Amino acid sequence: MSPFLLVYTALFLLLATLAHASAVPQPALDLEVVERVDNDPDPTCSRGIVASDVCCLASCGTCGGEGCHLRPGRSWGCCMGTIRSRGRNCEFNGPPCSSPTGFSGTTAPPTTTTTTATTTTAATTTTTTAPSTTTTTAATTTTTTASPTTTAPPTTTTTTAPPTTTTTTTAPPTTTTTTTAPPTTTTTAPPTTTTTTAPPTTTMASNPVWQTVNTGNTFPTARHEACFVMVNGKGYLLGGRGNNPAKPVDIFDPATNRWTQGARPDIELHHMQCVAVGNQVWIVSSWTGGFPNEKNVGSIYIYNTASNTWSTRPGLPEPRRRGGGASVLYDNKIYVVGGNRGGHGGQATTLGWMDYYDLDEQKWVTNLKPLPDGRDHVGGGVVNGNKLCIAGGRDGGVRGFFFATKASTYCYTFSTDTWQNMNAAIPAPRAGSSYGTTCAGHLMIAGGERSDAFSQVDVFDGSSWTTTASLQRKRHGSGLAVSDCSCGKIYIASGSGSRGGSPELTSTEVYLPNGDSSPCAVH
Structure with a gap:
């Protein structure tokens, strides 16, 4: 075969390989990052305690007759997950308001938590996944990689226990073994699915x-x-x-x-x-x-x-x-x-x-x-x-x-x-x-x-x-x-x-x- 033909053939194979590689599914990124709004540096402002009706309560409606403008960072009448009015603590046992402009209804919005960005890797016939550790704050996420010819969807297990470490071990491409540590407490719904209804702020005045x-x-x-x-x-x-x-x-x-x-x-x-x-x-x-x-x-x-x-x-x-x-x-x-x-x-x-x-x-x-x-x-x-x-x-x-x-x-x-x-x-x-x-x-x-x-x-x-x-x-x-x-x-x-x-x-x-x-x- 002539040198010219060899070069032409090699170039053709290189282009075909590149085209095939671009058609192979790439790892998909499913990112959800929610900024916490309950991390106020003021130690007097905390969550999880009893409500005081001089404050906005959960509705973020009015503070002592004045607007309660909640936003990430501190504002005049609020301190993140806890609402304050006129310098007095509003000790509130429900979830915080997470709306950047306040929440005017009578039901508090769900609690805002920190969610770690999770990367889900699809299986291929040429990739071997090394053992990995995934940690979440409110729920434990386990990602299982299927056999080389089958891609299984991620499986999600939710607990309110302390963070649980899940180790996924992937054998050679023909075998996948998943070992999950048992949770340390009874599995319940995560806090993010719970909505707490607080008294409307207009109750006192009316x-x-x-x-x-x-x-x-x-x-x-x-x-x-x-x-x-x-x-x-x-x-x-x-x-x-x-x-x-x-x-x-x-x-x-x-x-x-x-x-x-x-x-x-x-x-x-x-x-x-x-x-x-x-x-x-x-x-x-x-x-x-x-x-x-x-x-x-x-x-x-x-x-x-x-x-x-x-x-x-x-x-x-x-x-x-x-x-x-x-x-x-x-x-x-x-x-x-x-x-x-x-x-x-x-x-x-x-x-x-x-x-x-x-x-x-x-x-x-x-x-x-x-x-x-x-x-x-x-x-x-x-x-x-x-x-x-x-x-x-x-x-x-x-x-x-x-x-x-x-x-x-x-x-x-x-x-x-x-x-x-x-x-x-x-x-x-x-x-x-x-x-x-x-x-x-x-x-x-x-x-x-x-x-x-x-x-x-x-x-x-x-x-x-x-x-x-x-x-x-x-x-x-x-x-x-x-x-x-x-x-x-x-x-x-x-x-x-x-x-x-x-x-x-x-x-x-x-x-x-x-x-x-x-x-x-x-x-």
Whole structure:
């Protein structure tokens, strides 16, 4: 054979060999690499512990009212697999959120784990695979190489045991032997297939509740037509029907949930809304005496919480003395609105008068514009910091006064001395309710009476009413003591459990705007 032909033949065989080699299946790469998001360097941020509802929980929805923007690396409200809010740990026992932009649903996404890239090698007739070791974090993967003429698919075995080492020994091309070490624990589903459902983050904010407070063996004196107000972190319950002797001051400490007793006034005081002024409680308009011919009290009664003593100052001038009206503090003035001059008898006269006592000048001013629709057994509050709002109450000067309740809401603008009908009827017209201004600056009305006592609670935001959680026990003739605006707690105590004066209650309740699962809950 000529040299030329030999070269040509060799070149042809080389090209054929290269073409054949390119047609042979190459090792296939099946790579899945998931970046861990639970490796925050902050040691206080960890997984696998109990949930705290000041945080985003599993839904990565909101953190204390602000967005929870989860991403690999730390973000403001989150620390990887664990969510934090306002610098406090959110100790969460479910899986972390792994979405780069957060997860707004109510079900947490599956746990993100570290997956080692796995290479699966297809068998060929010319390749002998050496022994190899494959290690996985959540599951053990065994790759079996079939005989030279057959390619078997990889077989996957899943365990939650510690990493298991699998050794695959491939004999000469005609024989394949696979030896797998047994798992050290019972085989179960891997954590990555488990989805944990956490409470939605909106539950706290949308589920306010009243709780009965466990006060141990301490209780306030049973009373109704009293007032309840918070001074320097403690609740003071004053007045109420009964003059044998007059009711003492009862003092509630939210830090211990216990009641203690203070001094008694020298006369019976009832049908009033009391006002906190510094470390004092002021009662500027009230009644004394028994049903139905109650008398107007002629003095201001002041209880000093620091010294546990009572004192008096000149009351409303005649003929403007009355009881059953609203009393509200604004700009160092105590405003008195509405009320009744004649008790519950035939001389009862319901009024719309408005006066105030100037604490700086120590005098009464009585020439203010009256409430257009007078009423008694009423209270009020400063709404949104600039208006005095009145709602509910009744006309006590008519027969069947229990049913002569008022539905309208009026607000007074201090700067212009004008009243405005807000055209917002209270959801359940009633009288004798407990009134208070919430930490949000809204007027809350709890309980009351008409044909019976009420447990309903309504809140006015300055333009409309919302009905919130009901009291545990229907009652009327008490007050609302607003405490600790970091939690928004509001307390109510005593009162009458039905229309009229019986039964008088000794229980205490607390309003939790964020629900009974919040850190503010009383247990």
